[in-house]
Amino acid sequence: xxxxxxxxxxxxxxxxxxxxxxxxxxxxxxxxxxxxxxxxxxxxxxxxxxxxxxxxxxxxxxxxxxxxxxxxxxxxxxxxxxxxxxxxxxxxxxxxxxxxxxxxxxxxxxxxxxxxxxxxxxxxxxxxxxxxxxxxxxxxxxxxxxxxxxxxxxxxxxxxxxxxxxxxxxxxxxxxxxxxxxxxxxxxxxxxxxxxxxxxxxxxxxxxxxxxxxxxxxxxxxxxxxxxxxxxxxxxxxxxxxxxxxxxxxxxxxxxxxxxxxxxxxxxxxxxxxxxxxxxxxxxxxxxxxxxxxxxxxxxxxxxxxxxxxxxxxxxxxxxxxxxxxxxxxxxxxxxxxxxxxxxxxxxxxxxxxxxxxxxxxxxxxxxxxxxxxxxxxxxxxxxxxxxxxxxxxxxxxxxxxxxxxxxxxxxxxxxxxxxxxxxxxxxxxxxxxxxxxxxxxxxxxxxxxxxxxxxxxxxxxxxxxxxxxxxxxxxxxxxxxxxxxxxxxxxxxxxxxxxxxxxxxxxxxxxxxxxxxxxxxxxxxxxxxxxxxxxxxxxxxxxxxxxxxxxxxxxxxxxxxxxxxxxxxxxxxxxxxxxxxxxxxxxxxxxxxxxxxxxxxxxxxxxxxxxxxxxxxxxxxxxxxxxxxxxxxxxxxxxxxxxxxxxxxxxxxxxxxxxxxxxxxxxxxxxxxxxxxxxxxxxxxxxxxxxxxxxxxxxxxxxxxxxxxxxxxxxxxxxxxxxxxxxxxxxxxxxxxxxxxxxxxxxxxxxxxxxxxxxxxxxxxxxxxxxxxxxx
DNA sequence: TCGGTTCAGAGTATT
DNA sequence: TCTGAACCGA
Numbered sequence: 001x002x003x004x005x006x007x008x009x010x011x012x013x014x015x016x017x018x019x020x021x022x023x024x025x026x027x028x029x030x031x032x033x034x035x036x037x038x039x040x041x042x043x044x045x046x047x048x049x050x051x052x053x054x055x056x057x058x059x060x061x062x063x064x065x066x067x068x069x070x071x072x073x074x075x076x077x078x079x080x081x082x083x084x085x086x087x088x089x090x091x092x093x094x095x096x097x098x099x100x101x102x103x104x105x106x107x108x109x110x111x112x113x114x115x116x117x118x119x120x121x122x123x124x125x126x127x128x129x130x131x132x133x134x135x136x137x138x139x140x141x142x143x144x145x146x147x148x149x150x151x152x153x154x155x156x157x158x159x160x161x162x163x164x165x166x167x168x169x170x171x172x173x174x175x176x177x178x179x180x181x182x183x184x185x186x187x188x189x190x191x192x193x194x195x196x197x198x199x200x201x202x203x204x205x206x207x208x209x210x211x212x213x214x215x216x217x218x219x220x221x222x223x224x225x226x227x228x229x230x231x232x233x234x235x236x237x238x239x240x241x242x243x244x245x246x247x248x249x250x251x252x253x254x255x256x257x258x259x260x261x262x263x264x265x266x267x268x269x270x271x272x273x274x275x276x277x278x279x280x281x282x283x284x285x286x287x288x289x290x291x292x293x294x295x296x297x298x299x300x301x302x303x304x305x306x307x308x309x310x311x312x313x314x315x316x317x318x319x320x321x322x323x324x325x326x327x328x329x330x331x332x333x334x335x336x337x338x339x340x341x342x343x344x345x346x347x348x349x350x351x352x353x354x355x356x357x358x359x360x361x362x363x364x365x366x367x368x369x370x371x372x373x374x375x376x377x378x379x380x381x382x383x384x385x386x387x388x389x390x391x392x393x394x395x396x397x398x399x400x401x402x403x404x405x406x407x408x409x410x411x412x413x414x415x416x417x418x419x420x421x422x423x424x425x426x427x428x429x430x431x432x433x434x435x436x437x438x439x440x441x442x443x444x445x446x447x448x449x450x451x452x453x454x455x456x457x458x459x460x461x462x463x464x465x466x467x468x469x470x471x472x473x474x475x476x477x478x479x480x481x482x483x484x485x486x487x488x489x490x491x492x493x494x495x496x497x498x499x500x501x502x503x504x505x506x507x508x509x510x511x512x513x514x515x516x517x518x519x520x521x522x523x524x525x526x527x528x529x530x531x532x533x534x535x536x537x538x539x540x541x542x543x544x545x546x547x548x549x550x551x552x553x554x555x556x557x558x559x560x561x562x563x564x565x566x567x568x569x570x571x572x573x574x575x576x577x578x579x580x581x582x583x584x585x586x587x588x589x590x591x592x593x594x595x596x597x598x599x600x601x602x603x604x605x606x607x608x609x610x611x612x613x614x615x616x617x618x619x620x621x622x623x624x625x626x627x628x629x630x631x632x633x634x635x636x637x638x639x640x641x642x643x644x645x646x647x648x649x650x651x652x653x654x655x656x657x658x659x660x661x662x663x664x665x666x667x668x669x670x671x672x673x674x675x676x677x678x679x680x681x682x683x684x685x686x687x688x689x690x691x692x693x694x695x696x697x698x699x700x701x702x703x704x705x706x707x708x709x710x711x712x713x714x715x716x717x718x719x720x721x722x723x724x725x726x727x728x729x730x731x732x733x734x735x736x737x738x739x740x741x742x743x744x745x746x747x748x749x750x751x752x753x754x755x756x757x758x759x760x761x762x763x764x765x766x767x768x769x770x771x772x773x774x775x776x777x
Numbered sequence: 778t779c780g781g782t783t784c785a786g787a788g789t790a791t792t
Numbered sequence: 793t794c795t796g797a798a799c800c801g802a
Contacts, residue, residue, distance in 0.1 A: 787796105
């Protein structure tokens with residue numbers, strides 16, 4: 001026991017050794033949150049305060065669950081298998097498998113991932129002849145998931161207009177379809193187990209009595225339904241130990257409800273609130289930046305990080321002229337670090353949106369620096385893997401129409417759209433699955449469809465007695481997938497992935513051990529899940545999409561969005577694109593609490609860095625095919641000057657003497673044509689929101705061409721001479737709106753107007769004859 | 778049924 | 793600008 005708690009700081013120790021009561025642990029970034037969670041569990045068990053079976057620990061990601069399990073196994077000789085540690089979805093799956101009858105599900109129900117769900121919705125809408133222009137399937141999907149995450153069934157939703165009536169009808173029809181086909185989507189896993197526990201009193205009491213300690217990680221990310229689920233599981237004798245950080249709540253767009261933290265405190269009568277504020281990750285300058293920034297948020301529970309690590313280096317800021325030059329600078333800086341002996345994998349390049357990675361990748365690729373981009377397709381999401389899984393799913397559950405349609409003609413068997421339509425009609429008439437309806441069709445189409453059904457039946461028989469990896473191997477071979485990809489030009493990689501699927505099955509079996517093969521018990525058999533290894537593997541494949549295929553093992557630079565970086569840490573971090581509109585993102589500004597969430601996102605980004613933090617921005621950026629002039633991000637202005645080190649002049653380049661002499665190392669780069677700087681009246685080809693300037697070539701050429709040689713340029717120069725002393729990209733000050741960047745100039749003389757991006761004040765058109773503008777120098 | 782063309786849209790993401 | 797999805801012709 002001493003060994004467990006000896007190395008904890010006073011707050012950590014307090015949290016770990018709390019009495020058997022509800023508790024809220026406010027765990028700042030880098031404050032040892034996972035250590036507290038796992039040590040709490042180990043401490044409870046070692047002191048005989050709970051048996052492993054009495055512990056329920058919930059996380060959001062499989063990665064977090066795995067990490068918790070790994071750390072626990074290192075702390076305790078116990079087999080942690082008896083504990084319920086997993087993701088919300090994983091645990092719900094376990095619950096529903098164990099009580100599938102009570103939950104009105106077939107034992108072999110399949111789990112739809114987001115893509116499967118969308119396909120199911122499209123298919124449904126087609127069968128109901130619903131206009132998918134007026135009701136885009138994605139929107140319907142969002143509606144359904146949103147409702148489920150609020151804990152609402154179709155019947156619970158109030159109908160306010162015809163449009164929403166359609167959505168509600170689709171929701172009901174979708175649920176019927178899923179029920180018929182024996183499939184559940186992600187949100188359904190949660191909702192269905194909630195309903196199961198809500199309706200079944202003995203079952204609920206059983207689990208409430210069993211789980212005397214419920215621990216939740218990343219509590220600030222819980223959605224409404226997850227919170228309700230926890231409330232239902234927590235019985236009169238359960239203690240809920242919720243760990244979270246309101247300052248790191250960045251997932252509202254996916255349903256996370258920060259309000260759950262306050263609700264938890266209130267509804268559970270939480271008396272134990274522990275703040276973990278000592279940070280073990282970052283140096284002082286970095287932490288002070290984070291603290292100061294987040295203080296600008298008004299709705300906080302309140303927390304201040306501190307460290308014993310010392311000040312470290314100041315935070316470096318670099319302002320580039322263009323996005324490519326920003327990338328160029330990053331490249332040089334990274335090279336420098338590598339020459340100093342830094343490992344590439346200790347350096348992360350963060351950005352707000354995925355689109356920003358392209359420019360960075362281009363620079364890194366050209367320079368031959370290995371990098372790894374997070375996000376993207378993951379193993380179980382790859383088309384060939386999903387095809388193989390569809391065969392396996394059909395073998396488990398022939399009613400799975402989504403899987404049926406996916407592979408009925410893949411590889412091609414001469415079953416065309418018309419045959420499928422006939423089959424769908426027949427199935428609808430008979431109220432049966434597509435698989436069963438194959439028997440009713442006659443003619444050539446019927447024969448082919450029946451042959452497919454027989455193929456599935458045959459695969460099922462042939463593999464009945466085989467161990468899981470051989471089942472997968474057999475299906476991959478006999479389904480014709482391998483042969484198909486052999487004839488495809490770029491099929492080799494796909495074949496390798498199919499082989500890898502066999503390995504994944506073997507690995508899964510080895511890890512899972514005997515768990516899946518235990519016999520069923522009567523009554524409230526909650527630990528014993530009667531699942532074939534195949535069914536368990538299919539659940540696993542749906543619930544854990546696997547890694548993306550990035551090359552593991554090589555020492556590579558880490559590229560990712562700020563969101564993906566949450567929970568990670570690096571010695572060196574570059575936060576790029578710190579511009580108004582990008583970070584904070586313009587879409588978020590309209591949203592309620594959107595700006596505060598962006599600020600939390602910035603806070604998350606800053607607190608990823610251990611030793612060295614770089615912030616970078618660019619004056620122009622190519623976005624949606626237009627050159628865009630952005631203001632510096634307000635978040636930069638919110639950082640304390642004494643912790644910063646500007647690598648470029650603080651005021652940046654937005655001056656009268658663009659590209660002029662004496663501007664340090666970047667005077668000659670990119671916009672070396674400063675000579676024309678005295679003015680270029682861009683007539684601006686307005687499009688959309690008008691936030692962009694330049695219509696491709698005219699804007700672009702102006703930037704590169706220093707002299708007025710072309711007729712167009714001469715005209716532009718003439719226009720300037722007639723008295724429009726401004727140019728696009730220039731920073732100006734306005735008495736009421738503050739600083740802004742000129743986006744476009746229209747007209748001349750008395751009619752001249754300028755469009756200015758005033759950042760938080762918005763984008764405005766001002767008449768030059770009226771508005772009083774000053775150059776910012 | 779494939780392959781080219783056209784068009785819209787372009788924010789963050791786990792299960 | 794660039795991408796993915798939808799669509800049409802052979």
